[in-house]
Amino acid sequence: MTSVIVGAKRIDQLDDNIAAAQVMLSDDELAELDRVSQLPPEYPGWMLERQGGNRRKQLEAQRC
Incomplete structure (x- = not known):
């Protein structure tokens, strides 16, 4: 879970914060962040x- 705290004091900072909501990460980038x-x-x-x-090994052996 993530959250964003907007603490912009200037319009250009607010513009940057709003633009960050449009960032799209690839599956590889998301996997790396998870890792x-x-x-x-x-x-x-x-x-x-x-x-x-x-116990898991025993159960797996029984299934075979």
């Missing part, structure tokens, strides 16, 4: 992932 802004895993998510690894 560099990814938050580190938080507890308990990383713990569940680590502890559940063996």
Whole structure:
């Protein structure tokens, strides 16, 4: 989620802020932004992932 705080004091600053709303990013640019802004895993998510690894392997083996 993002938000924009407009703090323009001059008309040219306001024009720049308004123009920024028209910027279109490519899929590659969006993917790169997602990559560099990814938050580190938080507890308990990383713990569940680590502890559940063996069980997932067992379930996958049963499906085959």
